[in-house]
Amino acid sequence: MTTVPAPTRTTLATPSTLTLRLATSTGDRMRAEYLISDVYNQHYDIVFSRDLVDLDARIEPYPDDYLLAYRSGQLVAVAGLYVHHTYVQQFGGVTREDIERELEKAGQLGAYDPDVAVEITKLTVRPEYTGERIGMHIFQAAHSASFLTREDRRPVLLVCANQRVFDHLHTPAGITTRFLREFPDYAVHDQYRSPDNPMSSRLIIPELDIPREWWENPLPRTVGLGTRTEGDPAATEDA
Amino acid sequence: MSVEYTFGTYDEDSDLPSISEFEVRFMPLDLVAHWRRCGMTADFLAYFLSHAFRNPDSALGTLSTVINELLENAVKFSADKRVPVVLSLSHFGEVIGITATNTCRDAHAERFAGFLERLRTEDIDDLFVSQIEHNAESAQGESGLGIITMVKDYGASLAVRITPAEGGEGHDVVVRVVLNAEELDRA
Numbered sequence: 001m002t003t004v005p006a007p008t009r010t011t012l013a014t015p016s017t018l019t020l021r022l023a024t025s026t027g028d029r030m031r032a033e034y035l036i037s038d039v040y041n042q043h044y045d046i047v048f049s050r051d052l053v054d055l056d057a058r059i060e061p062y063p064d065d066y067l068l069a070y071r072s073g074q075l076v077a078v079a080g081l082y083v084h085h086t087y088v089q090q091f092g093g094v095t096r097e098d099i100e101r102e103l104e105k106a107g108q109l110g111a112y113d114p115d116v117a118v119e120i121t122k123l124t125v126r127p128e129y130t131g132e133r134i135g136m137h138i139f140q141a142a143h144s145a146s147f148l149t150r151e152d153r154r155p156v157l158l159v160c161a162n163q164r165v166f167d168h169l170h171t172p173a174g175i176t177t178r179f180l181r182e183f184p185d186y187a188v189h190d191q192y193r194s195p196d197n198p199m200s201s202r203l204i205i206p207e208l209d210i211p212r213e214w215w216e217n218p219l220p221r222t223v224g225l226g227t228r229t230e231g232d233p234a235a236t237e238d239a
Numbered sequence: 240m241s242v243e244y245t246f247g248t249y250d251e252d253s254d255l256p257s258i259s260e261f262e263v264r265f266m267p268l269d270l271v272a273h274w275r276r277c278g279m280t281a282d283f284l285a286y287f288l289s290h291a292f293r294n295p296d297s298a299l300g301t302l303s304t305v306i307n308e309l310l311e312n313a314v315k316f317s318a319d320k321r322v323p324v325v326l327s328l329s330h331f332g333e334v335i336g337i338t339a340t341n342t343c344r345d346a347h348a349e350r351f352a353g354f355l356e357r358l359r360t361e362d363i364d365d366l367f368v369s370q371i372e373h374n375a376e377s378a379q380g381e382s383g384l385g386i387i388t389m390v391k392d393y394g395a396s397l398a399v400r401i402t403p404a405e406g407g408e409g410h411d412v413v414v415r416v417v418l419n420a421e422e423l424d425r426a
Contacts, residue, residue: 026420027258027332030291034258050290 016071018134020141021220023066032066032078039124044191055091055186063121067147069138071225076129079142080122083153087119088160088201092183099156102178102203112156112205118148119158132225139169143210146219157204162197176209177202240345242410244352246359247398259330261287267341268320270310277314281307284328291330291420298423301393302335305416308385309339316343316351316381318409335423338415347381348401348410354383355399363391394422 023029033048040046046058053061063080070076088094099114120142125135141147148157159170160183170177183189183199193199206215261284270276285302289295306326313324324341343351357366367387374382389395396417404411 025333026292026424029293030258030330030332030420033291 016132016225017222018076018132018137018225019070019220019222020138021068021070022147023068028068029066031075032068032080033062035075035078035126036062036080036122036124039127040122042127044188046188055188058188060188061085061087061090065147067138067142067219069134069141071129071132071134075126077125077134077138078122079120079124079138079147081142081147082119082121086117086158087121088158088180088183089117091186092160092181092201094158094180094201098180099158099203102180103156103205106178106205106208108205108208111207112154114156116153116155117158118153118155119160120148121160134225136169137223137225139173140214141217141219141221143173143175143206143214144217144219145206145215146217148206155206157206157210158201159204160199160201162193162199164197166200166202173214174211175204175214177204178209240349241403242345242348242352242401243403244348244355244401245399246355247396247415255331255334257329257331257336259288259291260328262325262327264323264325265310265314266321267314267317267324270314271320277311278303278307280326281310284326288328288330288335292424294424297425301418301423305389305393305395305418306337308389309337309414309416312385312414313339313341313412316347316412317341318344318347330420333420335418335420336415337418338413340411340413342404342406342409343412344409348412350381351399351412352401354381354386358383358387358390358397363387367391389416394419 023032037048040048040060044058046060048060048062050062053059061082064083065081067079067081068075069078086094096114099117100109103109103112103114123135123139123142125138143157148155158180159177161169166177180201180203183193183201189199204210263280263284265280270280281303284306285299288302289299292298306328310324310326313326314320317324319342322342324339327336327338327340329336329338367384370382370384370387374384386397390397398415398417400413402411
């Protein structure tokens, strides 16, 4: 019998730090959008536009806000946030009533306004920097009040992803996601979903469903990175 | 006659990696033959760049004006209307660099260097008035008013390099305007 050796995890670099901060300038947003475009185009053959969106033609909308992760002065990861028109409401058929229903079930109807929702999206790690848990750090920071709330905004959080993302990111992190709807079929997701890995839209009630230590993490902040290894998760972890 | 002149901090953004780049080569004769093409080209390039902004409409006007100014000058002062002028756009995130390159006659190189020296040493408002007066008296079309306006009203950072042409006759002129992206986004 031939034995196939297990893939090795090669150490590539010494430990470093990752600085997480909000995008504040035109340049910040542009770098974020170019990183997302680059990675999503390579992985999913998707293009982006601000005013011409057609999911069946593989043209996606850009997020409204961005969280940035810098390592050694280079932008290595980004998380986007839909603020004005969330993806799940625009394309997923999620209604105010869907959100209201889940808030009511959780006894939070008075605490949150179903009309004020944001959605984390386009979590992207520059491919050459996967394997340093950068994706997990930015995923964690994206679930902080510093990223999701503003003085005049105390939103519920919406998310759209395939089942594997929920199983491998949200559940191990201790984030509760509340099913809203199956996500309709669009050509843009054909490399992202499959019958055994379906996509759905879900609700996260921030102060109930996100671990307190994540929710209260301040931004900007700098975190230590472990030693880099090959073979960790893919560069995009969200649709 | 040989002119070597540098105005402004010519390489101020050269160590920044650009995020976006666009370069166009024109035969000046194509624009001389159809002058409307200058405005059309400037509008197109401005529109191309404006998509990087949150407020594209506010950036559009300034970008189009500045690109048009550089393009018209490069074409107008090209010695041989069959030798290409090159217009390049580089977006560095915080700033946008717009560069026009052409080859002009020796006499123009000298006059342009003289004008730039005045721009460097004189009060810009006084120079503006002086050039309006000069423009009224002269038919040469070298008032420099467009350049003064870019610096005065659009906050453009200007850099120019004039060197003897590599090919022999005339002078190579590289004009670079750097605009602040943040200001364009809220203009």
